[in-house]
Amino acid sequence: MRYPDLAVIRTLAASLALAFLCGCAGETGPYPSKEIRIIVQSPPGGLSDQISRIMGSLIEKDFGVPLVAENKPGASGALAFSYVARQQPSGYIIGHTPVELGMVRTLGYTDIGPGDMTLICRVSLIPPVLVVRAEAPWKDFAEFVAAAKAQPGELIMANSGTGSIWHFNTLLLQANTGIQVTHLPYNGSGGTLVSLMGGHVDAVIAGVSEAMTQIESGTLRPLAVFDSKRSSVLPDTPTTYELGYRMGTPAWSAFSGPPGMEPAVRDKLAGAFAKASEDPLFLNLCADRGIEPAYLGPADFEKFAHQQAEYFAEQIPLLLGMRP
Amino acid sequence: MSPDLIAGLTAACQPQVLMFLVTGVVLGAIFGALPGLTATMGVAVLTPLTFWLSAEQGLAMLLGIYSGALPAGGIPAILINVPGTPASIATAWDGYPMAQRGRAGQALGINALMSGGGQLMSILFLSIAAFPLATFALSFGPAEYFGLALFGLSLMAGVSGKHVLKGLLAGTLGLALATVGLDPMTAYPRFTFGISDFLDGVSFIPVMIGLFGFTEVLIQIADRHDVHEKPAIGALGSVFPSRAQWKKMLPHTALGAVIGTVVGVIPAAGGDIGSVVAWEQSRRVSREKQSFGKGSIEGLAASCTAANAAIGGAMTTMLTLGIPGDAVSAILIGALLIHGIQPGPLLFQGNQSFVFTLVFLMAFAAVIGMLLGLIGARPLAKVLRIPGPWLWVAITLFGIIGSYALNNAVVDVWAMFVAGIVGFLLRRAQVPLGPLVLGLILGPIMEANLRRALVLSRGDWAGTLSRPIVLFFFVATALSLLAPLFKELRAKRRQA
Known part of the structure; x- marks a missing residue:
């Protein structure tokens, strides 16, 4: 057989180098000017994945740049959270950070919590x-x-x-x-x-x-x-609060970026998520599946996420019988 | 014919719907043929696109991907010994040796025919017995899953070939690797060395790519002394099996279809388990046992049929119970809900014509996939004419990309390489790798469900293990282990 001669190898090397340079270019112009990646903490197909992909495709229309969901499952989301926390806070990589963001540190999976992220917004609750x-x-x-x-x-x-x-x-x-x-x-x-x-x-x-x-x-x-108010899809089912028990911790869906994001970039993303969470497509998904749309902007979400982390840090060892 | 049936057929036959179906099958074939890219991934990535289509068009595309991926997964398994999806592991056992003997065209042809056939037969089962099958699926509790996994493990001896003891050692290694990660009951980390990447255990697909693909590359490099002189395999063989071969394969195809459908119906058990179980059962009933694993068309037919019959099984569970039969159907449920269609028993009462549409779409997808596979068999088989060194680089590159693409994690690429090197050393020591793979697939199912079963029975072993389905699996396991022994005894007595 004949092996490729030097010219072929040179062409290949040159095109590889060119491809690499193209990858490095960009990031010029006002945010957003290129693809945004959403790191999803669960495998394809789950609710987190669906919410991220729907949000992504809605914001895509708004921003005019592609939003691509990438799945990075593992350890209740700990792997994805710590991956996002290590990235450049450019706004081009963000993560879907659900309730587990407040839990994984206490569960001992990884040393990460809401304080290690730029918290963008919460979009929904699942009681x-x-x-x-x-x-x-x-x-x-x-x-x-x-x-x-x-x-x-x-x-x-x-x-x-x-x-x-x-x-x-x-x-x-x-x-x-x-x-x-x-x-x-x-x-x-x-x-x-x-x-x-x-x-x-x-x-x-x-x-x-x-x-x-x-x-x-x-x-x-x-x-x-297990909520203080009745679920919109189960109007006939009583809540624990009505039954006299003040208990229930819902799951929630939210988005966060690496620490140190520009407030302007964060607010721009939060605004886009706010708009997308009022889109009929998202509202229909919520209504069909019993998800409560519950948008919280950056400031409110920040307060909420920290409260949640403190609550879990106190309650998980107590309820699971773990030693603190 | 009922009006619902006609309405369903009409909806499935719209030109646009068929166009999306063909697109889906082609896309699915690409996802399936590239190891590491899975049908699950293809369906998940394209689901948002379907929001802007009608329910029939969207479902046509997604079902096309689902049905197109599995037969295509057999292509790299046959040509380069790397299963494109876990369900095509058993396809590699007989398909690859066939290709090495100049019968690649035929192996690809059988893969296409039997994959499509398997899906059609499972759809037939679905249309006549959906609800009884669903009831059977629900009767599977933890103890039953344990029985199924144990029965699966008894195949270890069968896939070990001549080296049974070494095979069992490899199987034990697979089981041991399966214990890495969070304890399924207490969530306590085991053998993770404090690294959070290991919390979810050894990811199976990169290990599979490494053990089959990278190991094969290393072995060929080690044996390369004559590669410059030896022409690559020239003969491709005819694509269509002969009449005699059809006759030989048919009983094994039927067996594969039944096993594949039944295993597919059980939630969380799919084509990967179905195809190895079918392969082993077909070996057991075959008159040419010794040719299994060395290029038997019977083994190839059984495993291809079963891998695809599992699709019909999983769809049965999804449509009748509204619960996912596997990862892909979990996404399909989501896509259906977006279009306001609720899978489950109510679908059969309220929207029967849509059920028929789905059934027809799946049948069409099977036929399209079959045709594509047959047309593509000869051109694809030419991969074998690519000289070794080029192929080695390509396999390694695809292995890296595929392992990374699965979870977007570099650690999976390392897992692929380590698995490949370990696989190479084991193969050099004549240790078969099939049992290791079985241990890795079945270990977690077996462990978690045995422990769940014991929680349910409050630690009472006898009570758990004497349930009818569990007992059936126990007897089958015992028989499959003892059968060769009895046969030998009888042969000896006859000689005496």
Whole structure:
């Protein structure tokens, strides 16, 4: 066989160098002048991924530059958060930073929290809901709690992973009502809901959005939404606050950048997210899936995120029985 | 014919819908053929585009990607021994040896025919028995998953070839690697050495690319002494199987379709498990056991059929229960919801014509994928005429890109290289790699579900393990391990 001669190699090298130079160029002109990457902390297909991609495609129309979602899953989001925190604060790399941003430091996955990011904005909330099978003997929340109290440790509740937000809410349920259940950890809510439908466990706490399909088809019965106000998609389901228990910690979706972003760039992004979160496409997704649109601008989100991190730093060791 | 059926067929036959379907199949084939790029990724990336299309057009494109990716995953498996998707691992076992013997065209032809056939057969199962299959899927609790994984592990001996003991060692290594990461029950980090990249364990796809692709490159480089003289494999063989070959393959295809569909219906178990289980069962019933793993068309037919039949299974779970049967159907559910369509039992009552549209789209996608595969078989097989050194560089480059693209993480590229080097050393020591891969795939399923099962039964082993489906898997496992022994005994007695 014939090997390529020097001329071919030279051409290849030159084109590689050119490609590299093209990559280095840019970043001229007012922000945004080139592609913006959104680092998503979960694998493709989840709710985080969908929210990021929808937001990306809506802002794309506004900014006139592509917004590309990249998935960097792992360790409850810890890998993506620390990746984003290490980037240049140019505004061309931002991250989808959900509730886990306030949890991973306390869980010990990585030493990162809201203080290590430029917090841009929050866009939505997903309240937790307690569901049982439609043929389960417990018609309402009170009956369920009474049954669980009567036989401590007998009822089995699946959760989406030890230390996950829905496991945390299951622990809140125990602490506030004085019941004791057996926990069965899965990897994500898909597994918990399937095992509930198959009759392998007794109850599950999941996000309203995750359980909606089964609730609407009548397979699962919602007993309580863990929130202070009723869910827009479950208007007939009482909230824990109405039932006399001040408990419930929703999951939320938000976006943040590397530390030290220019306030002007941050505000420009926040403005675009604010506009996108009023777009009918996003509102429809929310209405269909039981997500509450809940935009918070940079200042309010900053306050909210730090409150959340402090709350989890205090409650997680307490509820999970971890040593601080 | 019911009016819903006709409405569904009409909707699927609109020229624009068909155009999006073809586009999807072609895009899917690209995602599937490049190792590291998966159908899941293709569907996720293109889902936002479908928001601006009608439900039928959008779904046509996404289903096209889904159906196009799996048969294409078999192409690199056959040509360069690198499975394009985890579901094509078993395709490489027989497809690659076939290609090495100058029958690449035929291997690609069988891959295209059986992949499309597998999907069509699983769609047939879906249309006649969707709800019974769904009920079966729900009966799978932790104990049943454990039984399935254990049964899968009993295949280790089968895929070890002549070196059973070394194969079992490799399998144990795979199981050990599967324990890296957060403990599935307590979320306590295990063997992570404080590095957060390891918290989610060893990522499977980069290891697979390394073990198959990079290992193969290293082995060919080590044996390169005659590469300058030896012409690359010239013969491609005919694409279509002969009548006698069809006759030989058909029972194995049917077996593959049934196994693939049933495994696909079970949530979180898909084409990767389905195809290796089908390969092993087909080996067991075959009269030419010794040719399996060395270029058996029966093994190739069974594994290709099963890998694609899992699609129909996963769709059954998605449509009837509204729960994802695999990662792709999880995204499809999201895309359907955007268009205001709620998968689940209600869909069958309220919007039956749309269910028919989906079924027809999947069937069309299977046929389009089959045709594309047949047309592409001969040109694609010419990859084998590329001289070794060029191919080695290309495989390594694609391996790097694919490993990185999966999670956008450099650590996965390192995992690919390390796996490749370890794979090379193991192969040099005559240790088969198939069992290692099985251990890695099945280890996490087996461990987490055994522990969940024991939580459910409050530590009572007997109670957990005597459930009917679990017991079935136990008996099947025992039989599959003891069968060769009995056979040997009988042969000895006959001699005596």
